[in-house]
Amino acid sequence: MLISQIGNEDGSITVAVREEGGPARAVRGAGSVHALALEAANSGRSLAAVIEEKGLGDEIDLQAAYAAGRLLAPIIHPDPAHLHLTGTGLTHLGSAATRDSMHRKTTEAAEETLTDSMKMFRMGLENGKPKPGETGVQPEWFYKGNGTQAVAPGAALVSPSFALDGGEEPEMAGIYVIAGDGTPFRIGFAVANEFSDHVTERINYLYLAHSKLRQASFGPEIRVGAAPDDIRGFSRILRGGEVLWEKPFVSGEANMSHTFANLEYHHFKYGLFRSPGDVHVHMFGTATLSFGDGVRTEAGDVFEIGAEGFGLPLRNPLAVAPEETIEIRQL
Known part of the structure; x- marks a missing residue:
């Protein structure tokens, strides 16, 4: 699984996940990769399990976000x-x-x-x-x-x-x-x-x-x-x-x-x-x-x-x- 972050105009972050070669989708209710990772670490669950529990939303065009300068670290x-x-x-x-x-x-x-x-x-x-x-x-x-x-x-x-x-x-x-x-x-x-x-x-x-x-x-x-x-x-x-x-x-x-x-x-x-x-x-x-x-x-x-x-x-x-x-x- 690949995970990334996109910056939004209002200052919020969209977390995206995908498999190599596949489309990216937003993780519902995820404020950031940092927040997701700490939730997993502090609860004794894997990151994949936390993401699965939250579910996935809309598809995201990572290439377009990259070209627009919206990809964050x-x-x-x-x-x-x-x-x-x-x-x-x-x-x-x-x-x-x-x-x-x-x-x-x-x-x-x-x-x-x-x-x-x-x-x-x-x-x-x-x-x-x-x-x-x-x-x-x-x-x-x-x-x-x-x-x-x-x-x-x-x-x-x-x-x-x-x-x-x-x-x-x-x-x-x-x-x-x-x-x-x-x-x-x-x-x-x-x-x-x-x-x-x-x-x-x-x-x-x-x-x-x-x-x-x-x-x-x-x-x-x-x-x-x-x-x-x-x-x-x-x-x-x-x-x-x-x-x-x-x-x-x-x-x-x-x-x-x-x-x-x-x-x-x-x-x-x-x-x-x-x-x-x-x-x-x-x-x-x-x-x-x-x-x-x-x-x-x-x-x-x-x-x-x-x-x-x-x-x-x-x-x-x-x-x-x-x-x-x-x-x-x-x-």
């Missing part, structure tokens, strides 16, 4: 400060050639010759997929921002004026709500653009935190339930309506050095991420970047990312913010 929080955008890196194996190369480097090279990134990658290869009941190695982790940084499908991803780059990262994101008793519940997975500044990151790996404090977009639809083991998608950049760059990307545990469960554990093990009612959008990494192929994005470029089984593709144009004067005042 597939989950938002009434208070944006209670939606958390986070992610993990060095989690994907990449292509077969890259995988073989990385295996040779990380198993044959002496420890002292490895970069910190390669050491982290090797840790994932060795213990990122623990057996049930065991705890695996913790991954690289980063914070992107709160709900004010979540950009709706179709809206512009805005690069700060001081940024050195604004590049896409096609990823899978896990979507979670925290129940009243502090238990995290996964709604499902969505396509995400974990928008980053790769030039800043390349200067020094200690600048990673700076490079990740950027907007992100996800959706337009959430695939409710578990993710497939092997996810196949595409990432492209359009400039002036023409394809500038395009590559396939893969995700899912068959293409990762960590399990989703291990990455989830090392996020939610922190009590501050288990506050009742909060929303978490946690991005799981990628092995495909246009930046790696020498592409320099420009304002007006359009990012488009999609994956089979995850609904409509995610599209966002790139914009650059005007320069700001930041004044720190003394109280």
Whole structure:
């Protein structure tokens, strides 16, 4: 089941559900995906059961809503400060050639010759997929921002004026709500653009935190339930309506050095991420970047990312913010 949200002129939200390839219909009496998910989490029922109980109403043209700019992020929080955008890196194996190369480097090279990134990658290869009941190695982790940084499908991803780059990262994101008793519940997975500044990151790996404090977009639809083991998608950049760059990307545990469960554990093990009612959008990494192929994005470029089984593709144009004067005042 795919679930999404449409903004209405009066400020209300219409929640839509559908099966892949089928028509979307409104969920009766649903104020938002957040409200539906919390109702399910706090009542011990599945999201599908709550939706079935409420029933479905009118058919909705999602493509028309997308074109009209009415699609919202597939989950938002009434208070944006209670939606958390986070992610993990060095989690994907990449292509077969890259995988073989990385295996040779990380198993044959002496420890002292490895970069910190390669050491982290090797840790994932060795213990990122623990057996049930065991705890695996913790991954690289980063914070992107709160709900004010979540950009709706179709809206512009805005690069700060001081940024050195604004590049896409096609990823899978896990979507979670925290129940009243502090238990995290996964709604499902969505396509995400974990928008980053790769030039800043390349200067020094200690600048990673700076490079990740950027907007992100996800959706337009959430695939409710578990993710497939092997996810196949595409990432492209359009400039002036023409394809500038395009590559396939893969995700899912068959293409990762960590399990989703291990990455989830090392996020939610922190009590501050288990506050009742909060929303978490946690991005799981990628092995495909246009930046790696020498592409320099420009304002007006359009990012488009999609994956089979995850609904409509995610599209966002790139914009650059005007320069700001930041004044720190003394109280």
